Amino acid sequence: MVSSLIRLRGGGLAEWNPEERPSIPAEIKRRVLVEAGHRCAIPTCRHIEVDIHHIVPWRTCQAHEYENLIALCPNCHRRADREEIDRKSLKLYKLNLRFVHEKYSQIEMDMLFDLARAPDGVGAPWTPFMLIFFKRVIDSGFVNVYELPGGIFVNGIKSSPSYLTITELGRNFISELGDRDLLA
Incomplete structure (x- = not known):
């Protein structure tokens, strides 16, 4: 069993074990996938095989909140994890998805x-x-x-x-x- 210490939002430390991370609830996952049209949220990518990515990493927030989740293909997901795609950009992509989804099919x-x-x-x-x-x-x-x-x-x-x-x-x-x- 692998565990590590993480810093929580309030500044405290907690032990984190990735094997204990709960699954994203089906309804939240569905909302994120529908929002992106079951495609990667990066406009220049749009691949159809997608993962659900935490904009603020799970180990930091320890919550599955719709506003913090975005659909990314495995390649873009790895790039986001390496911070080649920064959090502000991911938040912009999420914002754009909401705007576009409401206006255009x-x-x-x-x-x-x-x-x-x-x-x-x-x-x-x-x-x-x-x-x-x-x-x-x-x-x-x-x-x-x-x-x-x-x-x-x-x-x-x-x-x-x-x-x-x-x-x-x-x-x-x-x-x-x-x-x-x-x-x-």
């Missing part, structure tokens, strides 16, 4: 990230009747919809794809996700 955010990674002018094809899934990012001016000349119509409904491209405003939105200041 996961499919809209995934499309924005995909379009932001694509070369300028390269669009993603979508059938016109499914553009409703992107209404909020279109209305926000983050995405343009364009049509190729001609097209196929079935029973009066256009069935050839429309194309989504990211606007400069959309690129700025994606790049600013990790740059906003923490709110006091």
Whole structure:
């Protein structure tokens, strides 16, 4: 059995045994995973295999609190443990997840990230009747919809794809996700 002394928030010392750490309650874990769309919370990563990371390390806080937990892929989790990704950045990513999650759907955010990674002018094809899934990012001016000349119509409904491209405003939105200041 391995144990060590840790400093508690109040300044006292306590013995800590990693084998005695309780599991994160299922409801809290679910909230953290849903908040991040079951993907890594780092906007430039977004891998789907994720761990739950304590922003303030467990050995310091000894609590599983939703506000202190974030979904990270194993690679980003190791980087956070080594402090290559600092706590302030993790708190910003958590804050951004909350903001984005309330305003845009996961499919809209995934499309924005995909379009932001694509070369300028390269669009993603979508059938016109499914553009409703992107209404909020279109209305926000983050995405343009364009049509190729001609097209196929079935029973009066256009069935050839429309194309989504990211606007400069959309690129700025994606790049600013990790740059906003923490709110006091």
